Amino acid sequence: MTTRELAGVHHVKIPVTDLARSLGWYRQVFGLRPTVEFRDADGVVRGFVGDVPGLGATTVGFRVNPAAAEGCRGFDPVSFAVHTRDDLEAWASHLDRLGVRHSPVIEASIGWLLVFDDPDGLALHLYTWAEHGIDQSHRPGYGRAITDPDGWQPN
Known part of the structure; x- marks a missing residue:
């Protein structure tokens, strides 16, 4: 019998208005190290995921989404x-x-x-x-x- 057990938190995604500003801030505050970028069809990077010391395998992602950022x-x-x-x-x-x-x-x-x-x-x-x-x-x-x-x- 297979149980429905979670294996942890894979990642947390945070909506932002300015990717570069957030990258700089989270680097400075948390020691964030970006590992994966997400380019949209137009070639512009509008998201990334990174490692934060102390979070183990859980990563933190950031995605440009001004409406969601304002709502949060x-x-x-x-x-x-x-x-x-x-x-x-x-x-x-x-x-x-x-x-x-x-x-x-x-x-x-x-x-x-x-x-x-x-x-x-x-x-x-x-x-x-x-x-x-x-x-x-x-x-x-x-x-x-x-x-x-x-x-x-x-x-």
């Missing part, structure tokens, strides 16, 4: 993981050196969180695997454990 402004489709709060503090210092505005370290639903925007206003999250142990379930917008996942329905 302020949204947080992905949270990149760090191990501990100390790692998050190191990221905050790195962002400070680059002049990238960011939130303070936030006590999120489970762990600690740092939020900042890419050049198109996409909200990027760095979230710790380490848990802080603070019950935030009473706070609006914070997570609360689901006790019956098979029967759960949004209300």
Whole structure:
């Protein structure tokens, strides 16, 4: 019998308005290394995929799509993981050196969180695997454990 099991996340695709600007920014902030380019029928490169240190086999793709980029402004489709709060503090210092505005370290639903925007206003999250142990379930917008996942329905 074959199970329907996922093998991980293959790639994350981010819509952008300016490919060169995004390439420079993600290189500087995350150490992105482009590996594959995508040329449209007119020969113009309008997308690429790259490796980011720490993501293993998961790659990050970028595609010029101004409407999607505008629609995603302020949204947080992905949270990149760090191990501990100390790692998050190191990221905050790195962002400070680059002049990238960011939130303070936030006590999120489970762990600690740092939020900042890419050049198109996409909200990027760095979230710790380490848990802080603070019950935030009473706070609006914070997570609360689901006790019956098979029967759960949004209300």
